[in-house]
Each structure stands twice: as C-alpha cells, then as structure tokens.
Amino acid sequence: MTPADRLRELAIRHAAFAWLDRERAAGKETFTQLDTSGLTLAGESMRLMPTQQGIWKPGPLAAALSFRTVYRPEGIDRPYDDAVGQDGFYRYKMRGDDPNHFENRALREAMVERLPLIWWIGVQGGGYSALYPIFLIDEERADLQFVVDVDAVPQPDITWPSIELELDPSYRQQLTKRRLHQRPFRAAVLRAYRTSCAVCSFRHSDLLDAAHIQEDGAGGRPVVTNGLTLCKMHHAAYDRRILGITPDYEIRINDDVLREVDGPMLRHGIQEFHGQRLMVLPARRTERPDRVLLEQRFQAFLDAS
Ligand SMILES: [Zn+2]
Numbered sequence: 001m002t003p004a005d006r007l008r009e010l011a012i013r014h015a016a017f018a019w020l021d022r023e024r025a026a027g028k029e030t031f032t033q034l035d036t037s038g039l040t041l042a043g044e045s046m047r048l049m050p051t052q053q054g055i056w057k058p059g060p061l062a063a064a065l066s067f068r069t070v071y072r073p074e075g076i077d078r079p080y081d082d083a084v085g086q087d088g089f090y091r092y093k094m095r096g097d098d099p100n101h102f103e104n105r106a107l108r109e110a111m112v113e114r115l116p117l118i119w120w121i122g123v124q125g126g127g128y129s130a131l132y133p134i135f136l137i138d139e140e141r142a143d144l145q146f147v148v149d150v151d152a153v154p155q156p157d158i159t160w161p162s163i164e165l166e167l168d169p170s171y172r173q174q175l176t177k178r179r180l181h182q183r184p185f186r187a188a189v190l191r192a193y194r195t196s197c198a199v200c201s202f203r204h205s206d207l208l209d210a211a212h213i214q215e216d217g218a219g220g221r222p223v224v225t226n227g228l229t230l231c232k233m234h235h236a237a238y239d240r241r242i243l244g245i246t247p248d249y250e251i252r253i254n255d256d257v258l259r260e261v262d263g264p265m266l267r268h269g270i271q272e273f274h275g276q277r278l279m280v281l282p283a284r285r286t287e288r289p290d291r292v293l294l295e296q297r298f299q300a301f302l303d304a305s
Contacts, residue, residue, distance in 0.1 A: 001063075001109070010115065010116075012042045012065075014042075015042045017116070020130050030129055031049070044058075050068055054103075063107075064106035064107045068121075069092075092145060107146055110136055111135075116135060117132070118130050118131070119131040119150070129191075134150045150188065190208060190210060192229070193281075194280065194283075196280040197229060197279075197280065199231070201279040208231055209235045210227050211230045212227060214297060225287060225289060243270065243301075244297075244302070
C-alpha cells in the first residue's frame, strides 16, 4: 500500500468513526445494516456493515473496514466463537478454513497496515453495537483466527496523527508486551456492560471505571467475570465497603450510611439503591459477575459493617 493509499484508507475510516461518534452522542446505541448504509465518507459512498458475511471490505478500500459477530442466545452454538485468549486479547475467527480467502486477506491487510476497524457485535433484540477503533495485532493461522486489540476503546477523541507514527519493531514489541500484561480489561468490561454503571446505569464513559470484584492486590484476575462497570462514585463506595453486592446481584448499603442524613446525593445516589438489583448486567451469561467472587467480596463488606 502506498502512503497515499494508506492516508485515504485512514481518511475514510476517520469519517466512519466520526459518523459513529455523532450517532452515539445523539443517543444511538445499536445499529442495523440500513442505518449504516448509503453514507458518504470522505467523498465515497459506502456502507459500514457487511450484508451477508462477517467481514466487510468496501469496494473503494484495499483493506477490511469492519467485521461482525452475530448475537446468539445462550445455549445455541456460535458459528464464530470469539473467545478471549489466555493473554486477554479477543480472537476473531477467520471466514471458512482458508486463511487466504479474499475476506481473510482483507482483514490481514488491515492488520499489516495497522488500520483501525469497526467490530459489530450483535446485541439481544437485534442490531449491533459498534466497537471502534479496534486493531488486529496478530493472526494465528493454525487456529484460523486473528488477535484483536480493543484497547483503543473507548477513545472517540483519538488523535489521528498518532496513527501515522511509524512504530519501529522493537517499540511495537514493547508495546505489545506491555499490553499483554495490562490487558484490555477496561474495554472488555465496559463493552459487556454497554458502557453503563451496573448500579445506576449512568453512561458517561469518562466517569466510568472497570472495577475489580476480587481486588487487584488480592490476586483478582483482569477478566470480565471479575469485573463490574461502575461510575466513579459507586466504584469508590464499593471499594470503601459503603456499598456491597450480594451473589444474587443485589445492592446493600452499609447500615451507618443508611442512617446518615445528608443531601440529595446521598439519598438518591447511595441510600435508595439499598435492596435494589443491579440495573445493568452483561447480555451474555458467561460474562456476568462470578458469584463465588461476589460472595467473597460481599463477606468483606459484611465484615466491615
Ligand atoms: Zn453508578
């Protein structure tokens, strides 16, 4: 790919992400094929989602722009089972069993050129949520899958010139190594909770954290089932044992704090959640909080009361 081609690829992608940012800012969370068709991006007419298959390379582009994971209710075999590997990165299954199928080649091109993509994730009730910009950082041909880095999410304000930084291989390796340890925990947890606080459903991502259930220092693993998306206040309340969560996903507030009299923030922000169930849980059962870990953590809450 020539530098000019690459710039064009980036310009179109930038326009696609800007369009998604605007839609999301207007409150749109899930998208259909129809919603994302007939757009004009950097002067090119195109759609953002594949129609039939999982991988989408629009005509004007040399590399794939997006790929898709279809929603499957629990218990139904997923044709593309996008699992998280030991290293914490997601895997995306190639199309079919030929790594050189043209759609797989289109994904590989995006990987080699380090071009950002959109990952459409099917959600319950139809439609897809958009994960972007994401990068393919490696492939495992024997297992017919790509390694996906969702670490760049959520970063709608990504500075585009930085994409142009030519990373030398040693730096890139270092970066990858560091990420292997850091893991895309935040991105995975925020995605699972649809960017909403589990307690109060607050949705401003700047004020949301991926909280550990079993704490980092106590050997808690950075996996979705050990995570909860919590707003800053509920995260702090959870860490300070002011707020507890039972293994049945019910919220408890510390007795002393329940009796406290203060202003509306304490009343509406803390006390009124006592006895309520979590407002947001991952759609996939396999991503919901581990009840054993919740139990241990809840015991610590009770001990502190
Ligand atoms: Zn909250």
